[in-house]
């Protein structure tokens with residue numbers, strides 16, 4: 001028996017694993033390492049080349065431990081934890097978990113529930129291993145939880161029998177500035193206490209950090225396409241997945257309790273109640289007219305959180321054919337299967353991108369489910385290739401967060417003004433000449449004037465109408481109502497909404513990002529802030545200045561108005577077809593335009609539908625001049641052939657170019673597209 005082993009006969013040696021966005025047992029290097037290091041009979045399996053054995057500590061250099069303590073902490077700065085107070089009369093020692101600019105809750109009800117479900121799912125999966133493992137749930141700040149645990153184990157919580165040595169603390173690396181700071185504080189605590197500390201690579205991404213084509217993050221190209229091209233063919237890139245542990249070292253015999261004044265419920269229903277309690281206090285979230293659930297419409301994201309649900313969803317996508325048809329359906333907006341809906345699982349680390357990749361490989365190579373689906377066994381298809389393309393976007397946004405740090409949250413965007421024109425990566429990705437001197441955009445602020453004659457009070461009013469889904473632009477309102485009610489809205493809709501807030505309304509894009517942070521089930525720091533910057537024209541979009549025209553976009557992607565009618569029920573009775581003398585039915589373009597912007601309806605129609613007097617009908621935030629006719633615009637993406645684009649260039653002295661789905665402002669001084677601001 002070695003010396004530490006003899007000591008452990010007397011005192012347990014505990015390895016603490018702090019979980020954040022890595023809440024899964026499968027394909028998790030940390031659980032895998034804990035399982036291997038403690039298994040005396042363990043021999044690496046080299047026969048299956050899809051399984052990797054190079055990411056965990058060998059027994060030789062792992063700290064010796066007898067007990068393994070996985071801990072999930074609900075971080076008090078990101079999720080409101082006052083619902084966990086043991087005595088509701090007590091006060092939480094933490095400030096409310098609200099956003100910096102707009103003061104919104106940072107985590108709303110959709111994600112709070114999803115996160116709680118995921119944590120509980122992992123707890124059950126660990127307990128089901130029947131080896132004495134489990135998951136401890138805590139609330140507070142991670143570093144405080146760690147420090148309390150170290151104190152408690154050292155002092156045995158007042159009893160000699162409960163004392164234990166902490167053999168090490170393990171965490172997974174994260175990119176968020178808050179997470180980086182918190183990790184640094186834990187590292188310092190570990191150093192002061194002479195406790196082993198290890199940060200594991202976050203392996204939930206498509207391409208492993210160790211296989212990146214750059215040595216230093218400063219070399220990351222500022223343009224996604226450049227990055228992608230350096231990695232093609234994408235299908236050959238992901239590493240094999242890591243085996244799922246079947247056994248883990250047990251939890252320590254005595255575990256430090258949650259620190260006062262909080263208490264952790266022992267049942268899932270209690271956990272859910274605690275996490276939702278403060279959010280349920282005002283379910284209007286400060287809106288005078290919050291969106292209400294329309295009848296006969298279902299959420300596009302009806303999923304519960306957790307690794308179990310994530311694997312079921314993935315299996316469904318493969319066996320039902322949605323993965324293979326993804327490229328054709330990904331721009332749709334209604335229904336559950338038009339896109340994968342895997343983003344929320346990925347964000348919480350319930351699933352890894354390479355698990356998705358390898359499930360697609362099985363299909364492509366004719367293994368496992370999906371036999372009846374076209375393309376089974378025929379290699380990569382358009383759908384699976386497009387999913388890989390998108391998963392790499394996700395990797396890329398995360399790397400941008402690493403490269404740009406806190407600039408992700410800067411109103412001016414990630415690139416300093418001085419670099420906007422020059423910092424682009426070489427070669428064909430250079431921005432076109434006419435954009436080389438792109439000026440800094442100005443945005444209206446909620447709390448002060450931005451110096452362009454704006455009034456903050458008005459801006460706040462406009463922002464409230466935006467959030468309520470009452471702007472008067474059908475596509476934008478449908479999306480914001482859907483988001484409010486379900487926690488999800490499609491990528492197409494998100495692009496339009498972000499462009500609308502930042503370019504049509506010219507409002508500080510960060511409050512939009514905070515609005516999304518509050519509501520999105522799939523919120524992910526890098527993806528959210530990176531995409532908002534990109535669309536707002538302050539990020540790394542090589543074609544800066546793109547502005548989405550939400551009327552044209554509706555025409556292209558909601559041509560029968562089904563999405564708008566689903567989420568804006570006031571417009572359901574708009575009759576879009578008329579019968580010709582020949583008996584043939586034809587889409588009434590005038591009515592369609594009224595659906596896309598209700599102000600364009602005739603007074604008779606408004607009266608018939610009971611819309612007279614509604615702010616978003618009578619006083620839309622903007623009026624977009626757009627008509628359907630026999631125009632001579634380019635046919636950028638094969639859609640919208642023959643539609644004329646008439647920018648109301650006189651409204652603000654602008655001229656427009658058509659660019660497929662988006663319009664770029666011809667001149668840079670005044671962003672906007674054929675828009676009359678009506679506020």
Ligand SMILES: Cc1cc2nc3c(=O)[nH]c(=O)nc-3n(C[C@H](O)[C@H](O)[C@H](O)COP(=O)(O)OP(=O)(O)OC[C@H]3O[C@@H](n4cnc5c(N)ncnc54)[C@H](O)[C@@H]3O)c2cc1C
Nearest residue numbers: 339340341342343390391394491494498523524527528531
């Ligand atoms: C303004 C704005 C905010 C966004 N905020 C988030 C966010 O907080 N969290 C988030 O995960 N995604 C975000 N996205 C990206 C994208 O909209 C979602 O990932 C996608 O809609 C999720 O649905 P899905 O899983 O069905 O995606 P699919 O279309 O099925 O795509 C497959 C996966 O690829 C990744 N992906 C797809 N599109 C993008 C993209 N544009 N950027 C990065 N990754 C992508 C996602 O992980 C997604 O799950 C945002 C996009 C915009 C325009």
